[in-house]
Amino acid sequence: MKKTIAIIALIFISATSFAQNKNAKASLEVDGVCGMCKNRIEKACFKIKGVKSAIWDVKTHELQVIYNEEKTNLNEIHNSIAAVGHDTKEIKASDEAYDAVHACCKYRDDEVVDDHKDE
Numbered sequence: 001m002k003k004t005i006a007i008i009a010l011i012f013i014s015a016t017s018f019a020q021n022k023n024a025k026a027s028l029e030v031d032g033v034c035g036m037c038k039n040r041i042e043k044a045c046f047k048i049k050g051v052k053s054a055i056w057d058v059k060t061h062e063l064q065v066i067y068n069e070e071k072t073n074l075n076e077i078h079n080s081i082a083a084v085g086h087d088t089k090e091i092k093a094s095d096e097a098y099d100a101v102h103a104c105c106k107y108r109d110d111e112v113v114d115d116h117k118d119e
Contacts, residue, residue: 022070023052028063028078030056031087031107033116040101044084048072 030041038056041063045054050071056063065077075090082091085101087108098108106112 022068023066024069026065026067026074026077028065028074028081029061029089030063030081031061032056032058032105033107033113034058034104036102037086037105037107040084040105041081041086044080044086045077048076048080051077 032038032041035058038058041056042054045051045063045065048067050068051065052068053066054063055065063081067073067077078088078091081088082093083097085093085097085099085105087093087098098106104112104115
């Protein structure tokens with residue numbers, strides 16, 4: 001009986017020590033200027049299967065993302081963000097996608113960016 005318990009315990013310990021953490025954390029720079037941009041960027045991330053968390057900071061333009069590496073990758077996340085009109089360091093949004101964002105979200109327009117600096 002003791003031998004059986006010891007074997008089961010050894011198998012359990014071995015299995016947990018070889019368990020692989022599937023979740024990865026990444027920090028991306030994403031262009032945007034306001035709360036509407038924040039919602040759009042985060043929503044674009046959550047549309048991707050495997051994204052667990054996505055938090056974009058309006059002031060720093062930093063997106064903190066946690067995702068399952070077995071279900072998605074950073075390239076897919078960059079593409080999803082660009083598809084909704086926001087540039088990342090890796091991928092620039094198409095003109096069509098950028099033109100579709102609300103007028104107050106035109107982060108490529110210096111006037112719009114200046115208007116948001118006081119917020």
